[in-house]
Amino acid sequence: MSDIGGQAVIEGVMMRSGNFYTVAVRTPDKDIVLKKENIRELARPLKWPLLRGVVALFQALSIGIKALVYSAEASGHEEEKPSSLSMFLTVVLAAVIGIGLFLLLPLYGTKLMGILFKSVNESSLIFNLVDGVLRVIVFLVYILSISMSKEIRRVFQYHGAEHKVVHAFEAGVELTPENADKYSTLHPRCGTSFLIMVMLLSVLVFSLIPKDWPFIDKFLSRFVLMPLIAGMSYEFIKFSSKKLDHPFVRVMAMPGLWLQKLTTGIPSRDQIDLGHYTTRLNLHKGRPSAALLTSRGCPYGCNFCQSKQILGHRIRFHSADYVLAEIEELYHRHGVRYVYFSDDVFTVNRPRLVQINNTPQALWAPPYCAGIWDGVR
Numbered sequence: 001m002s003d004i005g006g007q008a009v010i011e012g013v014m015m016r017s018g019n020f021y022t023v024a025v026r027t028p029d030k031d032i033v034l035k036k037e038n039i040r041e042l043a044r045p046l047k048w049p050l051l052r053g054v055v056a057l058f059q060a061l062s063i064g065i066k067a068l069v070y071s072a073e074a075s076g077h078e079e080e081k082p083s084s085l086s087m088f089l090t091v092v093l094a095a096v097i098g099i100g101l102f103l104l105l106p107l108y109g110t111k112l113m114g115i116l117f118k119s120v121n122e123s124s125l126i127f128n129l130v131d132g133v134l135r136v137i138v139f140l141v142y143i144l145s146i147s148m149s150k151e152i153r154r155v156f157q158y159h160g161a162e163h164k165v166v167h168a169f170e171a172g173v174e175l176t177p178e179n180a181d182k183y184s185t186l187h188p189r190c191g192t193s194f195l196i197m198v199m200l201l202s203v204l205v206f207s208l209i210p211k212d213w214p215f216i217d218k219f220l221s222r223f224v225l226m227p228l229i230a231g232m233s234y235e236f237i238k239f240s241s242k243k244l245d246h247p248f249v250r251v252m253a254m255p256g257l258w259l260q261k262l263t264t265g266i267p268s269r270d271q272i273d274l275g276h277y278t279t280r281l282n283l284h285k286g287r288p289s290a291a292l293l294t295s296r297g298c299p300y301g302c303n304f305c306q307s308k309q310i311l312g313h314r315i316r317f318h319s320a321d322y323v324l325a326e327i328e329e330l331y332h333r334h335g336v337r338y339v340y341f342s343d344d345v346f347t348v349n350r351p352r353l354v355q356i357n358n359t360p361q362a363l364w365a366p367p368y369c370a371g372i373w374d375g376v377r
């Protein structure tokens with residue numbers, strides 16, 4: 001197993017392996033800038049099992065913050081490097097919010113549920129199970145809320161790209177965009193899997209805390225036990241990434257992989273080198289081209305066609321506005337002059353088609369669109 005890892009940053013990724021890490025960021029003028037740094041070698045006792053997980057967590061936080069600061073500057077999101085004091089205050093604020101949201105809030109919620117439902121207070125295991133479920137709910141709500149931001153969704157897309165590259169590296173293939181693109185955006189050795197493992201193990205470890213302790217003691221003991229849980233989770237993630245063929249390990253790794261479906265995305269067009277693809281896909285008279293899928297499924301049932309088996313029985317459409325925004329981006333941002341609509345039946349939704357065709361943007365829609373010409377005429 002390789003020791004390669006990384007994280008998404010603003011408009012790029014950070015990759016680390018051995019005693020180095022490199023941050024790659026796309027600048028506003030579409031160049032990619034790199035920054036390579038050494039990672040200080042750890043003293044031998046800090047590499048002992050359990051302890052190494054806690055150390056790795058703090059080291060990952062420190063490297064991650066430095067990489068994020070660099071990416072914010074290089075991508076043009078921040079004009080100036082923040083001072084050490086403002087960075088320190090940001091980290092403290094993030095830690096306070098994290099403790100409040102993921103330790104205090106679920107514990108307080110469980111206490112309230114204990115007042116309403118006597119069974120919650122029956123045993124430490126039930127109390128901590130409810131606490132654990134509330135923690136997972138708070139975490140999911142948090143992830144879903146931040147993923148509504150366009151900027152965060154882009155970071156998640158870079159997160160998916162990072163996993164694709166790690167898979168390609170571990171498979172030993174040449175590291176090219178095409179090779180990396182064949183791999184999954186999900187990876188078992190991911191920070192998201194680590195977080196969900198922390199939540200699962202915390203239910204077991206917190207069950208050791210007596211249920212009749214005062215609220216403040218329960219809260220402080222949770223805080224003190226977190227490093228132990230982090231160390232255990234790190235060991236499990238390390239172990240599971242080597243033993244994924246074992247059925248038990250696979251089952252344990254599943255929640256982390258499911259959660260990654262929320263925290264990773266398929267890279268968008270401008271996150272890959274589209275020019276590379278458009279020159280290869282000169283499908284029509286040498287024009288830079290791209291494919292668009294604006295709907296999924298088909299309402300018909302031709303018996304020789306596999307559409308229903310592949311895309312299901314329901315047809316789903318992107319709105320006309322969405323399709324036009326996509327075309328606009330392809331045209332203006334990527335120089336695309338030929339759009340191939342690869343829907344099963346692009347023309348089946350007539351009102352949507354009319355809306356697309358009647359808007360001013362459609363004036364410059366490429367006249368060689370197979371769907372529009374073949375279907376409407």
Ligand code: SF4
Pocket residue numbers: 298299300301302305306307344345
């Ligand atoms: S996609 Fe085309 S071939 Fe397939 S069921 Fe629909 S109309 Fe028939």
